Amino acid sequence: MKFICVTLLIISGITDSRSEQYEVVGPTDPVFAVAGEDVILPCSVKPNISVVDMRVEWFRLDLKDSQVHLYDDHEDRNTDQIQSYIGRTELNHQELQSGDASLKLSSVRVSDEGLYKCFIQSKSWFDDATVNVNVEESSLEHDQLLKTILPKAPTYLRTYKVGKDGFSSRCFYFEVQVKEQTVWYLGVTRESVNKKGLIRLRPENGYWIVGQRYEEYRARDSFAYSLSLRVNPQRVGVFVDYEKGLVCFNDVESKSHIYSYTDQSFNEKLCPFVCLGYWSNENSTPLIICDDY
Structure with missing residues (x-):
């Protein structure tokens, strides 16, 4: 009799479990x-x-x-x-x-x-x-970024010497010549970032960048975003608004927007970051932080 009761309980449990499946x-x-x-x-x-x-x-x-x-x-x-x-x-x-x-x-x-x-x-x-x-990103947002940022760029460049001591407030801007180079990464980085070993160039690791690897342009947020650019940039402008958590990249010659990191949280000094790639790069063309404007 006990065996029958236990069996009934087991069967009842199986039925209840199956009835709750979804x-x-x-x-x-x-x-x-x-x-x-x-x-x-x-x-x-x-x-x-x-x-x-x-x-x-x-x-x-x-x-x-x-x-x-x-x-x-x-x-x-x-x-x-x-x-x-x-x-x-x-x-x-x-x-x-x-x-x-x-x-x-x-x-x-x-x-x-x-x-x-x-x-x-x-x-x-x-x-x-x-x-x-x-x-x-909406085209309106792009237009607003370019109208707001580009006219201010020379003012910020004259005010701050790029990369000397880092930046922890207000805004700064710099331009990098990438002409003829096929592998590059540039943007800004936290002063205290890890500089040894294999590094993933992402915001959570303290890097806000865009880059080119041969024919492909990418931004590296939490994962890589492929960027569709109308022309190959020869000079890239980087604008940072520290308080607003904004890092904006633009093609200087075509005056077009490349990519923006928005609503970021900065809590220490930021420094310019320029790199010819962490994989093999046989192209000796340098990246140049410009001062001719």
Whole structure:
């Protein structure tokens, strides 16, 4: 009789577990967002059961400190959230009742581009879905950056001697001649960065750069962004607004925008960074920090 009761309990447990199974579903195509605007990252469960009592976690697959948003025990718990996402993420708690765990991301930034995972866990089951987010900078934002920055550049150059002691306030600007060179990286770096061994030139390691490797131009944020440039730059201008957390690169001759790091957090001196590449480079053409303007 005891054996029969235990068997019934086991069968009942299996039935309960299977009844709680669900599939987490995300978009099959990348989600496109425009910098400065809001975007919804879709995620839901099938069948459309309530996830109010479940753990819902959004995180980045391409970042070391990865938590973007956490909902657990009926409330948002974002104490370990990536700093750049603070105050910009939101789950609609009412929609959780119908199985919709989509994340609203406000004031999109270029650095938000990447792979996100939506993870949903109940007491006896879990599943996840991946969302690929592509971010485009608006042409209006580009125009505003060029109109604001380029006229000021000579003033900042006359005020500050580039690279002598580093910079920890206000704004500075410098230009680098990259003509005829096929492998280069330039930008700014924290004064205290690691300079030994294999270094990943990314903001989290203290490097804000753009570069060229043969026919490809890239910016190296949390992962590499391929840049589509209309012409090959011969001279690159680098503008830094320390207080605003802005590092902007422009093609001096064509007066066109190349790339910008925005909403960065600087807490120590920054220095100009110029490099002919950390892999083999047989081209002896130097990179020159210019002083002829």
